Amino acid sequence: MSRLIKICGLSTEESIDVAIDAGASHIGLVHFEKSPRHVDLPRAAQLRQYAAGRIKTVLLLVNADPRLTAEAYQQIQPDIIQFHGTETPEWLALVHKAIPAELWKALGVQGPQTLQRSLDYDDAVDRILYDAPAVALPGGTGTSFDWGLISGFDHQIPWALAGGLNLDNIITALMQTNAPMVDISSGVESEPGKKDMDKIRQFCQAVHSFDKEQNSD
Ligand SMILES: O=C(O)c1ccccc1N[C@@H]1O[C@H](COP(=O)(O)O)[C@@H](O)[C@H]1O
Numbered sequence: 001m002s003r004l005i006k007i008c009g010l011s012t013e014e015s016i017d018v019a020i021d022a023g024a025s026h027i028g029l030v031h032f033e034k035s036p037r038h039v040d041l042p043r044a045a046q047l048r049q050y051a052a053g054r055i056k057t058v059l060l061l062v063n064a065d066p067r068l069t070a071e072a073y074q075q076i077q078p079d080i081i082q083f084h085g086t087e088t089p090e091w092l093a094l095v096h097k098a099i100p101a102e103l104w105k106a107l108g109v110q111g112p113q114t115l116q117r118s119l120d121y122d123d124a125v126d127r128i129l130y131d132a133p134a135v136a137l138p139g140g141t142g143t144s145f146d147w148g149l150i151s152g153f154d155h156q157i158p159w160a161l162a163g164g165l166n167l168d169n170i171i172t173a174l175m176q177t178n179a180p181m182v183d184i185s186s187g188v189e190s191e192p193g194k195k196d197m198d199k200i201r202q203f204c205q206a207v208h209s210f211d212k213e214q215n216s217d
């Protein structure tokens with residue numbers, strides 16, 4: 001198994017090059033004004049253009065209204081849109097009909113009921129991201145959740161593990177969840193919004209080494 005890695009909250013060309021070189025599969029661009037990683041639409045379009053054809057680009061939106069969702073898609077043309085607010089399955093099903101991109105939904109895991117609720121999204125989106133519940137911000141806070149809650153769950157669609165991943169806990173997280181994809185933002189930063197190139201490299205290396213060891217068993 002070759003695990004997918006998304007490095008989220010990028011805002012420079014250099015960080016895109018490093019993520020590609022380190023073997024990440026996806027980069028994330030955050031369009032949410034309250035985030036320290038916010039990029040406006042013209043800058044997001046530039047970065048997406050820069051990454052195009054080399055790595056998949058995920059545009060992250062939080063409770064964006066229909067107009068902003070359409071405008072952001074048109075300007076940026078991302079491969080994927082990640083919805084990280086309280087978007088409903090019904091709304092996302094409508095978006096899916098209107099926008100020819102992959103759609104992902106992040107859910108804050110509060111307990112077994114969240115997994116039950118995730119099933120409601122199965123027909124509306126292409127992947128579920130399990131993250132820590134929202135605190136001051138809906139994500140990107142470096143907070144993790146009890147991974148035991150998702151271990152052994154019979155996922156019906158592709159999924160990813162997010163929330164508080166870092167160099168110290170990634171191996172434990174993989175051993176406990178066997179997540180097919182991991183998503184990291186603040187864990188590869190030197191300060192909020194500032195990506196640390198070495199941490200991006202080391203994080204990807206740790207995931208690839210884990211894969212290699214697991215594949216050789
Ligand atoms: O990165 C952000 O600033 C952000 C803002 C609003 C919603 C989600 C955000 N990021 C996503 O949150 C998770 C976990 O991030 P972290 O690794 O704990 O910092 C991840 O999916 C990011 O893509």
